[in-house]
Amino acid sequence: MLLEIERLTKSFAGPEGPVEVLRGVELALDAGRTLALTGESGSGKSTLLHLVGGLDTADGGSIRIDGQEVTALDDAGRAALRRGTVGIVFQQFNLIPSLTVSANIAFQARLAGRHDPDRAARLAAALGLTDQLEKYPEQLSGGQQQRVAIARTLAARPRLVLADEPTGNLDEATSGAVLDQMLELVSETGAALLMVTHSQSLAARMERRLHLRRGRLE
Numbered sequence: 511m512l513l514e515i516e517r518l519t520k521s522f523a524g525p526e527g528p529v530e531v532l533r534g535v536e537l538a539l540d541a542g543r544t545l546a547l548t549g550e551s552g553s554g555k556s557t558l559l560h561l562v563g564g565l566d567t568a569d570g571g572s573i574r575i576d577g578q579e580v581t582a583l584d585d586a587g588r589a590a591l592r593r594g595t596v597g598i599v600f601q602q603f604n605l606i607p608s609l610t611v612s613a614n615i616a617f618q619a620r621l622a623g624r625h626d627p628d629r630a631a632r633l634a635a636a637l638g639l640t641d642q643l644e645k646y647p648e649q650l651s652g653g654q655q656q657r658v659a660i661a662r663t664l665a666a667r668p669r670l671v672l673a674d675e676p677t678g679n680l681d682e683a684t685s686g687a688v689l690d691q692m693l694e695l696v697s698e699t700g701a702a703l704l705m706v707t708h709s710q711s712l713a714a715r716m717e718r719r720l721h722l723r724r725g726r727l728e
């Protein structure tokens with residue numbers, strides 16, 4: 511099993527005491543599988559992705575990626591996980607302003623030791639970025655920046671892709687192209703894809719769908 515989550519809990523401090531956002535989440539995702547995660551705004555979807563990606567720490571329970579217990583890793587271990595195994599596409603694009611689009615796309619793949627210029631070029635073309643490669647992030651629209659962030663993640667060929675509303679700023683055709691690229695990575699490399707989406711048409715293209723309700727997946 512590539513990703514195994516058991517009894518995962520997480521609370522945040524609220525004005526009237528702790529708010530339990532995740533109350534015992536259970537999830538198993540095999541390599542080569544795709545899962546859509548839905549749930550109302552504020553139900554904890556981003557929180558769950560942050561915990562799986564090692565960007566925040568859980569209160570209790572277990573997250574194993576490839577048998578490695580994420581909750582037991584220190585900062586350096588979590589950073590290594592994000593460099594090598596887990597690719598994250600979040601709502602904030604976190605592009606590097608001083609690097610061109612082309613260098614941004616290559617950045618993560620280089621860190622992971624998996625940079626392949628041909629693959630990067632194909633991804634850029636598939637996401638409609640070929641004419642933007644020598645520009646800097648500030649010269650791009652929001653939707654273009656989002657596509658660069660997606661290309662950067664996919665170019666590194668992660669084993670587990672976590673995507674939080676990856677097509678939030680994109681029109682329907684471009685959203686479809688983004689999902690095509692994600693699914694191609696899944697079939698090419700056996701990666702697993704866990705995607706938060708409000709889009710019914712995108713969720714329908716995933717193999718499985720789970721809904722986060724009252725802190726649990728159902």
Ligand SMILES: Nc1ncnc2c1ncn2[C@@H]1O[C@H](COP(=O)(O)OP(=O)(O)OP(=O)(O)O)[C@@H](O)[C@H]1O
Pocket residue numbers: 522523531549550551552553554555556557558
């Ligand atoms: N760092 C934090 N400190 C305090 N509360 C937080 C923090 N992060 C998230 N929360 C709260 O946890 C709950 C879940 O937030 P989260 O962002 O995970 O929801 P979501 O399902 O991703 O929502 P959306 O669909 O609107 O993005 C919300 O009530 C939010 O206010």
